[in-house]
Amino acid sequence: MSNKKHIKLNVNGKEEEFLAEPRELLIYTLRERLNITGPHIGCETSHCGACTVTINGKSIKSCTMYTVQAEGKDVTTIEGIGGPDDLHPLQEAFKEHHGLQCGYCTPGMITRATKLLEENPNPTEEEIRFGMAGNICRCTGYQNIVKSIQAAATEMNAAKEAAE
Amino acid sequence: MKDEISREERVDNLKGMGCSRKRVEDARFTQGKGNYVDDVKLDGMLFGDFVRSPYAHANIKSINTEAALKVPGVLAVLTAADLEPLGLHWMPTLAGDKQMVLADGKVLFQGQEVAYVVAEDRYAAADGIEAVEVEYEELQVLVNPFEALKSDVILRPDTVDENGKAVDGAHGPRNHPNHIFTWEAGDKDPTEEVIANADVVAEEEMYYHRTHPCPLETCGCVASMDKVNGKLTLWGTFQAPHAIRTIVSLISGIEEHNIRVISPDIGGGFGNKVGAYPGYVCSVVASIVTGKPVKWIEDRMDNLMTTAFARDYWMKGKISATPEGKITGLHCHVTADHGGFDACADPTKFPAGFMNICTGSYDIPTAYLAVDGVYTNKAPGGVSYRCSFRVTEAVYFIERMIEVLAIKLDMDAAELRRINFIKKEQFPYKAALGWEYDSGDYHTAWDKALKAVDYDGLRAEQAQRVEDFKAGKTRKLMGVGLSFFTEIVGAGPVKNCDILGLGMFDSCEIRIHPTGSAIARLGTISQGQGHATTFAQILATEIGLSADSITIEEGDTDTAPYGLGTYGSRSTPVAGAATAMAGRKIRAKAQMIAAYLLEVHDNDVEFDVDRFVVKGAPERFKTMKEIAFAAYNQAIPGIEPGLEAVSYYDPPNMTYPFGAYVCVMDIDVDTGVTEIRRFYALDDCGTRINPMVIEGQVHGGLTEALAVALGQEIAYDDMGNVKTGTLMDFFLPTAWEVPNYETDYTVTPSPHHPIGAKGVGESPHVGGVPCFSNAVQDAFRAFGNTHTNMPHDHWRIWKTANELGLHD
Numbered sequence: 009m010s011n012k013k014h015i016k017l018n019v020n021g022k023e024e025e026f027l028a029e030p031r032e033l034l035i036y037t038l039r040e041r042l043n044i045t046g047p048h049i050g051c052e053t054s055h056c057g058a059c060t061v062t063i064n065g066k067s068i069k070s071c072t073m074y075t076v077q078a079e080g081k082d083v084t085t086i087e088g089i090g091g092p093d094d095l096h097p098l099q100e101a102f103k104e105h106h107g108l109q110c111g112y113c114t115p116g117m118i119t120r121a122t123k124l125l126e127e128n129p130n131p132t133e134e135e136i137r138f139g140m141a142g143n144i145c146r147c148t149g150y151q152n153i154v155k156s157i158q159a160a161a162t163e164m165n166a167a168k169e170a171a172e
Numbered sequence: 173m174k175d176e177i178s179r180e181e182r183v184d185n186l187k188g189m190g191c192s193r194k195r196v197e198d199a200r201f202t203q204g205k206g207n208y209v210d211d212v213k214l215d216g217m218l219f220g221d222f223v224r225s226p227y228a229h230a231n232i233k234s235i236n237t238e239a240a241l242k243v244p245g246v247l248a249v250l251t252a253a254d255l256e257p258l259g260l261h262w263m264p265t266l267a268g269d270k271q272m273v274l275a276d277g278k279v280l281f282q283g284q285e286v287a288y289v290v291a292e293d294r295y296a297a298a299d300g301i302e303a304v305e306v307e308y309e310e311l312q313v314l315v316n317p318f319e320a321l322k323s324d325v326i327l328r329p330d331t332v333d334e335n336g337k338a339v340d341g342a343h344g345p346r347n348h349p350n351h352i353f354t355w356e357a358g359d360k361d362p363t364e365e366v367i368a369n370a371d372v373v374a375e376e377e378m379y380y381h382r383t384h385p386c387p388l389e390t391c392g393c394v395a396s397m398d399k400v401n402g403k404l405t406l407w408g409t410f411q412a413p414h415a416i417r418t419i420v421s422l423i424s425g426i427e428e429h430n431i432r433v434i435s436p437d438i439g440g441g442f443g444n445k446v447g448a449y450p451g452y453v454c455s456v457v458a459s460i461v462t463g464k465p466v467k468w469i470e471d472r473m474d475n476l477m478t479t480a481f482a483r484d485y486w487m488k489g490k491i492s493a494t495p496e497g498k499i500t501g502l503h504c505h506v507t508a509d510h511g512g513f514d515a516c517a518d519p520t521k522f523p524a525g526f527m528n529i530c531t532g533s534y535d536i537p538t539a540y541l542a543v544d545g546v547y548t549n550k551a552p553g554g555v556s557y558r559c560s561f562r563v564t565e566a567v568y569f570i571e572r573m574i575e576v577l578a579i580k581l582d583m584d585a586a587e588l589r590r591i592n593f594i595k596k597e598q599f600p601y602k603a604a605l606g607w608e609y610d611s612g613d614y615h616t617a618w619d620k621a622l623k624a625v626d627y628d629g630l631r632a633e634q635a636q637r638v639e640d641f642k643a644g645k646t647r648k649l650m651g652v653g654l655s656f657f658t659e660i661v662g663a664g665p666v667k668n669c670d671i672l673g674l675g676m677f678d679s680c681e682i683r684i685h686p687t688g689s690a691i692a693r694l695g696t697i698s699q700g701q702g703h704a705t706t707f708a709q710i711l712a713t714e715i716g717l718s719a720d721s722i723t724i725e726e727g728d729t730d731t732a733p734y735g736l737g738t739y740g741s742r743s744t745p746v747a748g749a750a751t752a753m754a755g756r757k758i759r760a761k762a763q764m765i766a767a768y769l770l771e772v773h774d775n776d777v778e779f780d781v782d783r784f785v786v787k788g789a790p791e792r793f794k795t796m797k798e799i800a801f802a803a804y805n806q807a808i809p810g811i812e813p814g815l816e817a818v819s820y821y822d823p824p825n826m827t828y829p830f831g832a833y834v835c836v837m838d839i840d841v842d843t844g845v846t847e848i849r850r851f852y853a854l855d856d857c858g859t860r861i862n863p864m865v866i867e868g869q870v871h872g873g874l875t876e877a878l879a880v881a882l883g884q885e886i887a888y889d890d891m892g893n894v895k896t897g898t899l900m901d902f903f904l905p906t907a908w909e910v911p912n913y914e915t916d917y918t919v920t921p922s923p924h925h926p927i928g929a930k931g932v933g934e935s936p937h938v939g940g941v942p943c944f945s946n947a948v949q950d951a952f953r954a955f956g957n958t959h960t961n962m963p964h965d966h967w968r969i970w971k972t973a974n975e976l977g978l979h980d
Contacts, residue, residue, distance in 0.1 A: 031295065040293070045211040046204020048439070050388045051472045055899035058388055086204035099202040103194060106868045110700025111201025112388045112439030118202060141906040144899070146388045146440045147700045149871030150907040 017078050019044065020088030034070040034078050035059045038085060046086035046115040050144070057143030060116035061085050067123045067142070086115035089122055097167070098122060098160040107156030109147035117143045121157050129165055133158070182781045187720060188713030189927065192864035195705045197698075206437040209392045212407045214465040217394065218247060220458050221297040221468065222451070223287040223304045224478070225279035228315070228549040228892020229327070230308040232275055235287060240303035245296025247462055249304060250288040250454055252276040263423050263453055266446075266671055267523060268342025269352070269514035270330075271552060273450045279308070280327060280512030281551045282892050283477035288454040290466060313892040317486065317509040317546035320350040327512065327547045341514075343523045343545075352514050352545035357528035357605045363540035366501035370492030374580040378572055379961045380565050382484035382509070382550070382886045384476050385557040386904060387699070389439025391479050392469035395455040399463055403430050408452060410435045410727075411445040412737025413697055415674060417729045419448050422672075424456060435727035441699035442876070443555035444480045446517040446739050473897045480517075481550070481886055482557030484509040485565045491573045497581050499592050502536050502604075504569060506543040508554075514545060516554030517739070518561050519669040519676060525561030526660050528605035532570035533614050533658040533830060534592040539604035549892045558876050558937035560661040560740035567657045571942035572959060575654075575949065579958050585950075586627060589656050590618055600923075607660060609828045613856070613920045618656060621832035621854045624916060627652075630836060638954045647842050653835035653947025657939035661931040662745025662827040671736060677822040678746035679733035680754040682711065684815035686804040688797030689721035692754070695735010696747040697727040701869070701933055703743060706862045707751050710927060714755030715762070716782035716796040733818055741829075741931035744861065745922075750821035752926040757817035761803075765815075766794045768808050827922045827930035831855040831939045837947040841978050844970030846882060846948065848911040853939070856918045858930035867915050870936045874913055877940025879905050881948075883965040903965075952976060 012027040019042060026041060038044040038061070050058035052071050059071040062084040090096035098118045101107065108114040117140070124131065124139040131139060136157050137150070145153060177185075187193045200206055237249040252274040255261040262270045275286040287304050291297035314320040314327065326332055326349040333339050338346035343353035367373055393408030404426055410416045413433045421428040438445065451468040458466040470479065486507040492500045508524060510516060518525045524543035531539050556562065574592075578585035593614040594601045601609040630652050637650045666675030679695040692711055696703060704724040712719040726732055735747060759779060766784035767774040770792055777784040785793040794802075802808070803815040836850040853870055860866055883903035887895040896902040921928025941962075948964040949957055955976045960968065973979060 029295070036294070039210075043213075048208070048389065049210065049469075050390075051899045053472065053898050053900060056388060056904070091203060092199075095202075102202050103198040106195065106864050108198060108201055109702065109868060109872060110388070110440040111197065111206045111437065112208065112700075114201045114206075115204040137907040137910075141908040144388065144904050144906060146386065146442070146876070146904065147872045148868060149873075149875035149913065150910050151871045151912055152868060154907065 013076050015075055015079050017081055017083055019083045020085060028075050030074060030076050032075045034073045034075045037075040038070060044085050044087055048112055048115065050112070055144065057120060058113050058116045060119045060143060062119060062123055067120050086119050089119060096122065097163045098157070101156040101160035101163065105152050105156040105159055107148065107153045113143060113145045117145065117153060124157070125161055125164060129161060131161065179781060186712045186716065186718050186782060187709060189709050189859070189861050191862070193705055193709055193719060193862055195702050197702060197704050208389055208437050208439050209394060209407050209409050210469050212394045212436065214394065214396055217465040217467055218290050218292060218458070218462060219294050219297050220288055220290045220455055220466050221301060222285045223289065223301050223306065225275065225282060225284040225286050227279060227308050227310055228282045229280060229311040229313045231278045231311060232286070233307040233309055236305040237287065239305065240289060240300045243296065243299045243303050245292040246289060246300035247292070248290040248458065249300065250274065250457060255457065258457065260423065260453055260457060263448065265513055265515040267514040267516040267518060268520065271513040271515055273453045281549055282894055283474065283551065285450045288458065290458045290462060313549045313890070314350070315548055315550060315888045315890060315892050317507050317548055320546050320548050321348050323350065326350070327549065350547045352510055352547060353523050355524045355543045356541065358540040359538060360540045363501050363503050363538045366538045367490050367492045367503055370500055371495050372493045372580060373490055374573065374577040375490045376573060376576045376959050377488045378569070378959060380483045380485040380487060380568055381962055382481050383557065383880050383884050384481055384886050384902065385442035385444040385555065386476065386902065387440030387442050387444050390470035390472060390475040391445055391449060391451065392467070393452050393455050394465055394467045395459040396465035397459040397463070403432065404456065405432045405434065406456065407434045407436055409438050409445045411441045411697060411699065411739050413727055413729050414695060414734045415671060415736055416448060418674060419672065420456065423453070433729045435697045438697065438699040441739065443482060443517070443557045443739055446555055447480055447515060449479050472899060476886065476897050476902055477894045478551050479553065480555040481511065481553035482555050483565060487565070487569050489569060489573045491577050493577060493581065497583050497588050497591055499534055499536050500538065502531055502539040504530055504541045508543055508545045509548050509550060510545050510554050511548055511550040511552040513552035515552035517556065519663055519671060521668055522561060525556065525563070527562040527566050529563055529607060529658065529660045530566035530569050531603050531605055532567060533594060533656050535594045535598065536604055541605055550888060556740055558873060559934045560659060560663065563659055564938050564941060567938050568942045571655045571657065571946065575946055576958055579953060585654055586622060589654070590615065593618065608825060609658065610825050610922050610924055611920050612658065612828060612830055613918065614656065614830060617830065617832045617854055617856055617918045620916065620918065621834055621852060625834045625850065625852050647840060649839045649841055649951040651837040651839060651947040651951030653837060653943045653950055655833045655939050655943035655946060657935070658828055658830045659741070659935050659938050660826045660828055661741035661934065662823055663740050663742050664826055665824060666822045674736060675822065676736045677820050678735040678742065678750050679818065679820045680747060680750040681733045681818040682754050682758055682816060684758060684800045684803070686801050688717055688800040690717055691723045691725060692751065693725045693732040694747045694751065695733055696738040696743040699738065701738070701743065702865050706865055707748065709861055710748055710751045711755050714752050715758050716779065741934045744929045745827045745925060745931045746821060746823055748929055749823060749926050750819045753821055754817045754819035757819065758815060761811070761815060762796060762799045764811055765799045765802050765808060769794050769802055824924045827858065827925060829855065829857045829930040829932060829935050831935050833939050833943040835943045835947040837951065839948065839951045839969060841973045844966035844973065846964070846969065851911055852914045852916065853936060854916040854918065855932060855935050856920050857932035857935065858919065858921045858925065859928035860917065860919065861929060866932050869933045870915050871913055873934060873936025874940045875905055875910050877937045878910065878944055879903055881941050881944035881962050881964060883963045885963050
């Protein structure tokens with residue numbers, strides 16, 4: 009269509025370039041155009057956080073952001089956080105502490121948690137609960153998600169200390 | 173051969189039953205590599221979506237699809253007129269009724285499917301939907317079942333004769349065109365007599381509001397008709413893939429062997445994904461029409477407004493007792509709002525599910541239950557939202573009636589429960605409404621719970637709080653919520669449980685590979701419960717191979733044995749039993765192989781953890797790994813090569829998990845805000861397979877209970893408009909609203925289950941809802957409150973406080 013926009017953005021370290029209608033949502037671009045299916049669709053109203061990605065250092069719900077708004081920006085999804093050979097401590101911790109059940113919220117949950125721990129490497133339980141309140145989980149009751157994030161924080165801080 | 177490691181180490185290496193084995197599912201989920209239905213992508217795949225009715229009750233005067241068909245990317249628009257020649261414009265429901273696939277002349281609820289637009293992608297489908305012109309003629313809307321039963325407006329002209337008189341339905345006579353069925357259990361006259369002559373009678377009316385399971389992933393499917401081979405493949409969010417295959421075959425006429433149903437990873441179910449929905453039928457038809465795969469995925473509004481509501485029971489109870497508090501009789505009447513079509517997901521013979529477990533955990537000699545189902549202008553559904561067929565309603569009813577009776581008797585509600593519990597020695601216990609409870613030890617669980625929370629201390633603190641409140645020293649009240657529940661799960665025995673004529677057995681098929689690893693396939697399907705982890709643990713213990721060497725596979729009807737799926741906490745009670753039984757068949761053959769290899773008689777070897785040993789000579793043994801290899805490389809006289817087994821398990825009875833919950837809540841009288849200070853949950857699910865997974869299930873179930881009790885509802889206005897169609901209005905708790913839970917347990921194994929397990933996924937929801945609700949109501953007991961309806965959101969609690977004069 010004639011009103012298509014030329015878009016360039018960086019997703020998980022890879023430059024992507026394509027034409028898209030202005031109304032195309034970022035979650036659609038990721039999932040349908042780029043086959044990055046880690047982020048999920050849960051509500052399409054910014055409430056559930058299953059679609060959470062990181063854009064230029066901020067947690068963003070990609071179901072309510074137009075792709076044109078991400079022009080020129082750096083997007084990180086769960087796929088860019090850690091894979092089979094380099095799991096992120098949060099990915100390890102969620103496995104270790106039963107921080108997930110059906111797994112549908114998990115990519116968004118972990119993606120958000122990476123930012124939370126960047127913003128606040130030593131969060132209290134209350135700060136974790138508040139900082140994660142934009143991500144809904146229907147299975148776990150959050151108790152083990154909180155535990156997972158606490159464990160990852162401890163692990164990451166210990167690793168940082170050891171490196172210094 | 174010398175044993176290198178200790179027996180204890182061998183047990184640990186198995187990772188069998190009883191250990192908190194880490195989940196094997198989590199590697200892919202934490203890396204974003206789950207494979208959910210919306211992740212399924214096929215060449216040339218199209219996308220289908222619905223034109224939905226904005227009205228709750230209207231005639232359809234015309235549908236014009238001309239403009240829509242001109243929209244770029246739109247390939248087809250299906251209406252009832254297109255489906256009628258195929259006989260697919262209506263479909264049977266699980267409850268013996270039928271349901272429109274696409275609106276046939278009229279609509280009965282807001283959001284009802286009117287036309288199905290097939291397009292190249294979602295955006296084109298949305299454009300097409302905008303362009304479909306539908307002319308409606310609004311009709312009088314009935315959203316209240318009591319009014320519906322008095323109204324002259326006939327919602328379902330297809331269910332009346334030429335004189336407008338209701339014809340008999342699937343569950344017997346109907347007394348009004350908007351009436352669906354009357355279902356009774358127990359003894360009416362004796363119960364009424366006991367209550368009429370009782371010393372003490374408490375009565376209450378309560379509304380268990382309509383809500384929705386709302387898994388984070390909505391419903392959806394991908395239908396792919398391969399016209400060359402005549403094979404239909406249907407991926408979807410199906411909690412019962414085999415049943416869906418049979419239903420699709422029955423309604424489409426495609427032979428069942430030509431249909432392959434696949435449930436990939438499912439993002440939570442909670443009952444939402446049991447039923448068959450118009451989206452599935454339309455996608456199949458669209459794939460046949462276009463010759464291309466067609467995907468349909470609900471958005472959140474579609475999900476909340478149309479597929480699978482839960483509850484909506486208006487319950488009226490009477491309970492009688494002696495002056496000392498011994499319960500003598502229970503009477504319950506339910507007016508059940510089923511919406512526009514009766515699409516409840518219950519076993520055929522139980523149109524009100526297992527509501528007749530409503531005598532709860534108590535020894536009640538006489539009881540009677542009657543349920544009237546009613547059509548209204550609301551969405552169809554009536555699924556078991558994290559419970560086994562209306563057990564949530566039943567447990568809420570009895571646990572509220574107990575509280576109301578305690579108020580009437582001026583008695584402590586914990587003590588009233590204690591003196592009425594079914595005693596340990598009474599099991600198996602035949603309840604007045606028909607069920608035979610397999611096992612239980614309620615007093616032990618109750619005492620443990622009350623001691624753990626220092627119940628007497630809580631009551632003393634609460635009394636002091638009331639004094640302080642009255643003296644103007646605080647504006648916060650304290651509630652102590654109690655609940656003791658008995659679930660009835662594991663449906664169920666084929667003799668009385670079927671869905672659409674399909675017996676509710678389940679199955680497991682095991683293949684042991686030559687090198688001593690295995691694959692097992694089941695008729696169930698995990699939606700987050702962790703079957704791949706826990707069923708492997710059952711097998712590890714049964715067959716002596718490490719759980720890490722056992723792959724569990726579910727959800728593909730071409731490979732998995734037939735089963736009725738996962739809902740109603742039936743996986744462990746039924747498929748778990750099949751798994752153990754199939755494992756025992758493997759073991760029996762392994763015993764013969766071991767005896768041959770050890771050159772002794774079959775009876776001279778015995779199973780020990782991971783091997784067969786010669787009795788009295790433990791140094792002589794064959795490990796299961798060795799036996800597996802022998803099964804493939806030795807010619808053993810009288811024994812077929814290979815090591816495989818299959819079991820179809822028809823449970824002799826249901827299982828009856830139970831539990832004791834206590835919630836301590838503070839309530840701000842001026843804002844209605846609740847704060848859960850403490851929640852203690854003791855669950856007895858029989859034999860415990862994986863404590864970590866059990867605990868996770870309890871946390872999740874309690875959180876869904878909190879949601880339902882404290883704010884979650886599907887609300888309608890008088891025009892039948894859904895007021896809670898997005899997550900803005902429909903309450904899903906976040907980490908911020910949810911407390912930490914304390915979990916505890918007792919173990920009373922099921923006597924009839926091969927490993928004694930009872931199921932746990934739904935218990936916390938079933939027991940949790942009354943516990944949260946009782947906490948709210950208990951806070952106001954000292955001020956004259958007997959009952960207020962859920963959901964107890966801040967506004968309603970404030971109103972209760974206001975009505976009780978606490979703001980004066």
